[in-house]
Amino acid sequence: MDRALRRRVRDRAGSRCEYCGLLQRHAPFALFHIDHIIPRQHGGTDDPSNLALACFRCNLHKGPNLTSIDPVTGNMVRLFNPRQDAWDEHFTLQDVQIAGLTPIGRATVRALSMNAAERMQLRAELMAQGEL
Numbered sequence: 001m002d003r004a005l006r007r008r009v010r011d012r013a014g015s016r017c018e019y020c021g022l023l024q025r026h027a028p029f030a031l032f033h034i035d036h037i038i039p040r041q042h043g044g045t046d047d048p049s050n051l052a053l054a055c056f057r058c059n060l061h062k063g064p065n066l067t068s069i070d071p072v073t074g075n076m077v078r079l080f081n082p083r084q085d086a087w088d089e090h091f092t093l094q095d096v097q098i099a100g101l102t103p104i105g106r107a108t109v110r111a112l113s114m115n116a117a118e119r120m121q122l123r124a125e126l127m128a129q130g131e132l
Helices: 003-013 056-062 103-111 117-128
Strands: 033-036 051-054 067-069 076-078 091-094 097-100
Touching: 003 033, 003 051, 033 056, 051 056, 067 103, 076 103, 091 103, 097 103
Parallel strands: none
Antiparallel strands: 033 051, 067 076, 091 097
16 A cells, blocks of 8 residues: 555545544554455455544454444444444444444444543543543
């Protein structure tokens, strides 16, 4: 993947993780990754329609996963796709927690561990500083 394509993905995302919403400037010691929404091992390509900007934590937890279990229904559902889905339709921020509004949102919150203690602590600090 060339530098121009990486810049295009980063610019399109506004330097914000397309999964949890964290801005790159709020994680200065960990560069954000270009995520293959459908991983290469599952036939995904470097086409911009298959790429998303992801913070290191979301990318680490997502890995090659395409699905997860909705903790409410117990059903297997696909993960949030930033190229197809609107964030506000699947998630909401409730204080320092990201809540899933749909099976896709709930499964993604769970799979990407969006409400791990360190993530909620960072959101609390950002809220206290007026940054979130």
